[in-house]
Amino acid sequence: xxxxxxxxxxxxxxxxxxxxxxxxxxxxxxxxxxxxxxxxxxxxxxxxxxxxxxxxxxxxxxxxxxxxxxxxxxxxxxxxxxxxxxxxxxxxxxxxxxxxxxxxxxxxxxxxxx
Amino acid sequence: xxxxxxxxxxxxxxxxxxxxxxxxxxxxxxxxxxxxxxxxxxxxxxxxxxxxxxxxxxxxxxxxxxxxxxxxxxxxxxxxxxxxxxxxxxxxxxxxxxxxxxxxxxxxxxxxxxx
Numbered sequence: 001x002x003x004x005x006x007x008x009x010x011x012x013x014x015x016x017x018x019x020x021x022x023x024x025x026x027x028x029x030x031x032x033x034x035x036x037x038x039x040x041x042x043x044x045x046x047x048x049x050x051x052x053x054x055x056x057x058x059x060x061x062x063x064x065x066x067x068x069x070x071x072x073x074x075x076x077x078x079x080x081x082x083x084x085x086x087x088x089x090x091x092x093x094x095x096x097x098x099x100x101x102x103x104x105x106x107x108x109x110x111x112x113x114x
Numbered sequence: 115x116x117x118x119x120x121x122x123x124x125x126x127x128x129x130x131x132x133x134x135x136x137x138x139x140x141x142x143x144x145x146x147x148x149x150x151x152x153x154x155x156x157x158x159x160x161x162x163x164x165x166x167x168x169x170x171x172x173x174x175x176x177x178x179x180x181x182x183x184x185x186x187x188x189x190x191x192x193x194x195x196x197x198x199x200x201x202x203x204x205x206x207x208x209x210x211x212x213x214x215x216x217x218x219x220x221x222x223x224x225x226x227x228x229x
Contacts, residue, residue, distance in 0.1 A: 031215055043159070043205060045216035056214040089157060095215070102149065103217060105159035 002026045004106035006092050012112045013082055021077045021109045023092030032075045033093040033103060034067065036060070043091065049075065082113045116141050118208050120220035127196045128228050134181070135191040135204050135223045143167075143210030148189040149217065150180065153203040162204075165189055196227045 005024045013019050025032050034046040047057040049067055066078045075094075079086055089110050093103040117140040127133035139148065150162040165173045165180045173180040181190040193200055206220040 033215065035217075042221045043207075043217075043219040045218070048215045050215075056216055058216070091159060093159075101147075102161050102164055104161065105151070107156075107158040110157070 004092055004094055004104050006090075006106040006109050008109060009107065010110045010112070012114065015084055015113055016081050019079050019082055019111060021079075021090050021092075021111070023075045023077070023106055024073050025075055025092065025094030026096075026104055027073070029094035029096050029104070031055075031095045031097070031103075032067075032069070033095075034077045035091040035093065035105075036088040037091065037108075038085075038088045046077070079111075082111075084113050087111055087113045116143075116208055116210055116218040118206050118218050118220035120206055120223050122223045123221070124224045124226070126226050126228055127193075127200075129198060130195055132192060132194045133196055133225065135193070135206075135225065137189045137191065137206030137220060139187050139189060139206075139208050141187075141208065141210050146208055146210040148180070148182070149207040149209070150178070150189075150191045151205045151207060152200075153205060153222070155202070159205070163191065193225075198227050198229060201225060201227045 007022045032049040035043050037043045045058050047061045048055045064080045068076050089108045091108045092106040095103045119138045146167045148165045152160045163173050163175045163178045165182045172182050177194045179192045203222045205222045207217040209217050
């Protein structure tokens with residue numbers, strides 16, 4: 001069964017460093033998303049991406065964040081200068097179409113900022 | 115604005131018994147979808163069940179069913195015949211057609227199945 005994959009599963013970085021979290025969405029999906037979950041809290045939407053551009057973003061997704069689909073398969077989230085409060089689980093998700101359809105989530109990348 | 119409320123931070127259920135996890139929501143969208151996801155201790159998010167706001171029937175998927183009461187704005191998840199592997203966090207989520215593609219999640223309920 002097709003699935004969303006994410007690498008790495010765990011990333012440790014120093015405050016102020018740049019990190020890139022990688023995702024491979026399901027191959028025939030057109031909509032891509034990033035969410036984050038701070039430990040013990042709810043999942044929060046960061047950004048959605050369609051047709052090679054951001055379609056929506058939340059207040060959390062400030063200038064420190066960027067997303068890219070560098071080729072036909074990868075979807076990346078870059079955090080330019082990490083802060084301690086960026087420590088969280090980051091989930092990538094994809095869906096075939098917009099609308100009230102299931103989003104398929106990846107296994108997540110746990111980011112730890114020291 | 116969309117809001118999802120899960121008032122049960124933790125629940126316990128005896129193996130083989132049924133359990134109901136509560137979810138209420140608030141939206142001004144005329145059309146919306148409600149979702150439940152399971153998050154085991156390993157961290158991944160596993161889709162369980164979906165209910166559309168205009169669906170006439172309550173959604174069912176195997177041992178999962180969604181008790182959808184539109185007038186009360188509730189979408190409770192019922193797990194029948196609980197198994198030890200059902201122990202996990204459960205998140206209710208909503209998406210409104212007027213609010214783009216993002217999902218709004220509740221704070222989750224931690225379910226523990228007792229042998």
